[in-house]
Amino acid sequence: xxxxxxxxxxxxxxxxxxxxxxxxxxxxxxxxxxxxxxxxxxxxxxxxxxxx
Amino acid sequence: xxxxxxxxxxxxxxxxxxxxxxxxxxxxxxxxxxxxxxxxxxxxxxxxxxxxxxxxxxxxxxxxxxxxxxxxxxxxxxxxxxxxxxxxxxxxxxxxxxxxxxxxxxxxxxxxxxxxxxxxxxxxxxxxxxxxxxxxxxxxxxxxxxxxxxxxxxxxxxxxxxxxxxxxxxxxxxxxxxxxxxxxxxxxxxxxxxxxxxxxxxxxxxxxxxxxxxxxxxxxxxxxxxxxxxxxxxxxxxxxxxxxxxxxxxxxxxxxxxxxxxxxxxxxxxxxxxxxxxxxxxxxxxxxxxxxxxxxxxxxxxxxxxxxxxxxxxxxxxxxxxxxxxxxxxxxxxxxxxxxxxxxxxxxxxxxxxxxxxxxxxxxxxxxxxxxxxxxxxxxxxxxxxxxxxxxxxxxxxxxxxxxxxxxxxxxxxxxxxxxxxxxxxxxxxxxxxxxxxxxxxxxxxxxxxxxxxxxxxxxxxxxxxxxxxxxxxxxxxxxxxxxxxxxxxxxxxxxxxxxxxxxxxxxxxxxxxxxxxxxxxxxxxxxxxxxxxxxxxxxxxxxxxxxxxxxxxxxxxxxxxxxxxxxxxxxxxxxxxxxxxxxxxxxxxxxxxxxxxxxxxxxxxxxxxxxxxxxxxxxxxxxxxxxxxxxxxxxxxxxxxxxxxxxxxxxxxxxxxxxxxxxxxxxxxxxxxxxxxxxxxxxxxxxxxxxxxxxx
Numbered sequence: 149x150x151x152x153x154x155x156x157x158x159x160x161x162x163x164x165x166x167x168x169x170x171x172x173x174x175x176x177x178x179x180x181x182x183x184x185x186x187x188x189x190x191x192x193x194x195x196x197x198x199x200x
Numbered sequence: 201x202x203x204x205x206x207x208x209x210x211x212x213x214x215x216x217x218x219x220x221x222x223x224x225x226x227x228x229x230x231x232x233x234x235x236x237x238x239x240x241x242x243x244x245x246x247x248x249x250x251x252x253x254x255x256x257x258x259x260x261x262x263x264x265x266x267x268x269x270x271x272x273x274x275x276x277x278x279x280x281x282x283x284x285x286x287x288x289x290x291x292x293x294x295x296x297x298x299x300x301x302x303x304x305x306x307x308x309x310x311x312x313x314x315x316x317x318x319x320x321x322x323x324x325x326x327x328x329x330x331x332x333x334x335x336x337x338x339x340x341x342x343x344x345x346x347x348x349x350x351x352x353x354x355x356x357x358x359x360x361x362x363x364x365x366x367x368x369x370x371x372x373x374x375x376x377x378x379x380x381x382x383x384x385x386x387x388x389x390x391x392x393x394x395x396x397x398x399x400x401x402x403x404x405x406x407x408x409x410x411x412x413x414x415x416x417x418x419x420x421x422x423x424x425x426x427x428x429x430x431x432x433x434x435x436x437x438x439x440x441x442x443x444x445x446x447x448x449x450x451x452x453x454x455x456x457x458x459x460x461x462x463x464x465x466x467x468x469x470x471x472x473x474x475x476x477x478x479x480x481x482x483x484x485x486x487x488x489x490x491x492x493x494x495x496x497x498x499x500x501x502x503x504x505x506x507x508x509x510x511x512x513x514x515x516x517x518x519x520x521x522x523x524x525x526x527x528x529x530x531x532x533x534x535x536x537x538x539x540x541x542x543x544x545x546x547x548x549x550x551x552x553x554x555x556x557x558x559x560x561x562x563x564x565x566x567x568x569x570x571x572x573x574x575x576x577x578x579x580x581x582x583x584x585x586x587x588x589x590x591x592x593x594x595x596x597x598x599x600x601x602x603x604x605x606x607x608x609x610x611x612x613x614x615x616x617x618x619x620x621x622x623x624x625x626x627x628x629x630x631x632x633x634x635x636x637x638x639x640x641x642x643x644x645x646x647x648x649x650x651x652x653x654x655x656x657x658x659x660x661x662x663x664x665x666x667x668x669x670x671x672x673x674x675x676x677x678x679x680x681x682x683x684x685x686x687x688x689x690x691x692x693x694x695x696x697x698x699x700x701x702x703x704x705x706x707x708x709x710x711x712x713x714x715x716x717x718x719x720x721x722x723x724x725x726x727x728x729x730x731x732x733x734x735x736x737x738x739x740x741x742x743x744x745x746x747x748x749x750x751x752x753x754x755x756x757x758x759x760x761x762x763x764x765x766x767x768x769x770x771x772x773x774x775x776x777x778x779x780x781x782x783x784x785x786x787x788x789x790x791x792x793x794x795x796x797x798x799x800x801x802x803x804x805x806x807x808x809x810x811x812x813x814x815x816x817x818x819x820x821x822x823x824x825x826x827x828x829x830x831x832x833x834x835x836x837x838x839x840x841x842x843x844x845x846x847x848x849x850x851x852x853x854x855x856x857x858x859x860x861x862x863x864x865x866x867x868x869x870x871x872x873x874x875x876x877x878x879x880x881x882x883x884x885x886x887x888x889x890x891x892x893x894x895x896x897x
Contacts, residue, residue: 151438154480155262156722157296160473161481167509176516176614176725181293181324185614187621187721 156184203251204363205280209273209304210288211297212259213607213726215316218346219288220256221738223356228742241742247356255282261296261724263303264435265442268653274442277309278427284362285309286355291321291328291343294495296724298487301337306403308428311339312358318343318351325498333494347732403486406478408470412437412463419459423451436460437467438476508727512611521615528608529634536595537638537669543591551584570767573774577763593744596635596642601739605731610723617721623703624710626655627721633659633702636666637695640859644866645743654714657867661709661875662702664855667695670813674850677817681831682843690844694851701852701886705878762811775819781807795849795884796842796891806849812856841894845887852883 157179158164167176167183177184208223210216220228224243241256257276258269265271277285285304289297304311315321315330334341340358344351404410416433425432425447435443437460448456464475471478515524555576562572603609609628617627628650636643643663650656667675675694679687765784766775776782777800785804792798792806801823809816817830824833838846854860854876864872 150476151262151264151480152722154477155264155299156724157299157484159481159484160477162484167512176512180295182296183725183727185610185721185723185725187617 157182158184201246201249201251203253204283204359205253205255206284206286206359206363207255207257207277207280207282208286208288209257209277209300210259210314210316211261211290211300211724213610213724214259214288214290214297215344215346216256216259216288217739218732218735219286219314219316219344219352219355220254221735222346222349222352223252224254245356248360250360252356252359255280260300262300263307264438265440271442274307277304277307283310284312284359286312286314286359288314288316288346290726291315291318292324292326292727294326294328294491295484295487298491299483301339302403302483302487305337305339306428306434307431310362311337312355312362313337313339313341314351314355314358315341315343316346319345319348327496327498329494329496333490336490336494347735403482405482406467406471408467409437409475409478409482412467412475415463416460419453419456420447420451423447423453425451425453434479437464438479439464508607511728512725515608515611516615522619525612525615525630528603528612529631532596532599532603532631533634533638535599536592536635536642540592540595541669544588547588547591548584551580551588555580555584570770573767574760574763577766577774579760587748590744590748592639593642593645594740596646597740597743598736600631600646601736602731605729605735607726607728610725613723614721614725621721623706624714625658625706626650626652629655629659632663633666636663636668638669640664640666640668640855641862644859644862647866648743657871658706658709658714660863660867660871661878662706664859664875664879665698665702665705665852667698667851668813670856671851673814673817674809675847677820677830678834678838678843678847681834682838682840690847694847697848698851701882705882709878762808775804775808777804791884792849792887794892795887796845796895797838797849799837801837802846806853809850810854810857810860812858813850816850841891845891845894848890849883849887852886853880854883855879 158177162179164177164179164184167178175186177186208216208220220241220243223245225245227245228241228243242254243256244251244253246252255276257273260270260273263270263274263277265274276282287297287301287304289301301311301313313334315328318328321328330341330343340361342351342355342358344355346352405413413430413433416436417429420429420432432443432447436447436456439460444456444460447453453459467475467478473481514520558580559572559576562575600609603612609631612631613627615627616630620627620629629647632643632646632650635646640663643666644660647656647659647663650659671694672691675691676687679690683690762781765780768780769778772778777786782800782804785800785807788807789798789800789803792802801820804823805816805819808819820830820834824830834843855863860872860876863875
């Protein structure tokens with residue numbers, strides 16, 4: 149799954165803005181022209197990577 | 201005529217389907233990729249005397265095989281080695297899209313880069329220097345606006361150029377027919393009159409990673425592994441299990457896993473980062489560098505983006521997201537069944553008329569009763585059973601295509617994801633489930649929008665539990681006779697029971713067949729766009745044609761078999777208790793005794809209900825001497841409890857033959873049999889449970 153997250157551009161150092169977290173779990177991130185909808189599982193994955 | 205084979209690759213929502221439609225026109229066919237249920241599209245066109253066969257690969261973000269789509273695309277490219285790959289790039293979102301281009305180039309593909317949606321990029325104030333981009337990637341680049349058909353001929357030239365560039369003698373001047381898309385032009389690094397050999401831009405990874413790549417390449421070379429060794433080495437270092445399996449089994453490198461793990465651990469220690477992140481980060485770094493050199497942004501942001509933001513704030517909001525989604529589904533449901541219903545009735549009436557006209561004609565020329573019955577009850581009814589669904593299916597795919605093109609479908613999946621996740625399903629599964637209330641056949645076809653095979657099969661397994669419109673006549677008949685004044689509550693309870701059972705079955709099936717976790721949701725949310733009518737109409741026809749050819753043959757065959765069973769032995773009244781089907785009814789009737797309806801007429805009605813659920817009512821009418829007297833006759837056979845138990849059985853037991861045939865054609869016999877088996881067992885068990893508890897109370 150981490151390949152998918154990274155291939156979508158969520159690489160360390162890339163600057164993403166939280167556009168919305170309205171669905172109580174899934175959220176929307178944005179970087180330049182890309183807007184990604186991410187589920188809860190992915191959000192956890194990203195946090196784990198940040199902590200590491 | 202010479203033939204070349206090309207593949208179309210690209211991110212989802214990059215306009216790949218529009219390009220495919222523009223290139224191939226009506227020369228298209230659809231099917232499934234071997235061994236999987238993902239749709240495969242192929243087509244061809246002829247240009248400059250060359251027949252160019254086009255394969256439309258699934259929409260993907262990378263070649264990491266993280267999803268079934270990526271695996272299909274990668275396996276196809278690796279094994280089939282197309283002469284060229286056109287990578288469709290959304291010009292308004294270059295970085296994300298160029299990542300796939302980079303992966304294709306690294307794989308050694310002969311790539312043509314198509315900057316699609318060039319008009320959108322321009323409108324958003326993006327200026328792309330495509331000549332520079334072409335030079336840096338060392339690949340031909342074309343600009344297209346697929347929904348307006350602009351740039352398609354240039355793309356055809358570029359495809360031929362990419363193919364021919366392997367062997368043409370470069371003239372390096374404007375007389376060259378491919379001068380306009382040549383990435384080198386006057387700055388061609390090759391001396392005049394030499395053969396161009398496509399070169400790849402070379403990404404320099406971290407020195408430790410490069411050393412590891414060399415070590416893996418040497419090992420692969422020692423075992424005479426075929427293919428692009430650098431790409432294979434990179435994928436192995438990224439921990440790609442499919443490639444790992446391939447080199448271990450095909451080339452007998454038994455210790456490959458340990459070798460890679462040791463090497464990756466060494467690299468990770470040296471670079472103080474994990475190797476997957478490092479490799480992907482480097483690729484993005486390379487792309488960012490190219491984009492910053494070739495793209496200039498004139499304005500900050502375009503109004504269409506802001507409009508998308510505004511729509512999203514409402515459509516995906518915490519309060520309104522789900523109600524809006526349900527309203528959209530209701531609208532889809534209405535269009536498909538309110539518009540399609542009368543058309544289906546018209547077709548049905550047409551077949552009835554045709555049946556009676558042919559019956560009269562055959563009687564007039566003295567044909568035997570068996571032949572008349574075979575043609576009218578077998579052939580015409582069989583064909584009618586298939587074609588009667590066509591209006592619903594055409595409308596369904598038209599609406600789905602519009603929702604997909606507009607960008608709403610991804611939002612719908614996002615909005616429903618959390619709820620569906622708890623059931624072990626994908627957010628998008630909700631759409632086919634809702635459509636199942638209208639008709640299970642188009643609902644099963646609608647699961648084609650689900651990319652994961654597991655999600656698709658799970659959704660297909662539970663769709664037959666949604667009370668389709670064909671079950672309504674059964675509910676109405678029994679509810680009005682046995683529960684007068686409470687019909688609405690009774691019918692609603694059956695609809696609700698279907699949903700509750702779907703949740704239960706999804707959970708159980710997931711535990712039995714698909715134990716792994718649901719893939720977490722990560723998806724791109726493209727800006728809203730106006731759908732293209734031509735595209736939607738083409739999509740609608742392609743998918744409906746598949747239904748007619750595949751499901752049609754199975755339905756038709758089964759109808760004929762049932763006709764034979766209903767007409768034998770010779771001389772017996774059609775579908776009577778003495779016919780083979782009647783005998784079968786008498787044989788199985790005792791099974792339904794614990795459920796309260798252990799008489800052969802109910803068994804025969806249920807058997808015929810497999811043809812189409814509404815036939816249950818018609819069969820009772822035939823067996824009891826007419827539909828009008830059913831309200832007087834049925835209370836002699838049923839009590840309110842056994843009537844409810846019979847309705848529950850009608851809801852759950854074996855789906856109609858059209859549904860079974862569609863499941864078979866979509867995901868194979870295995871899952872069709874699983875559906876038939878579980879629904880029969882569940883239906884019997886629940887109806888017995890309801891009846892037995894009912895008589896105790």
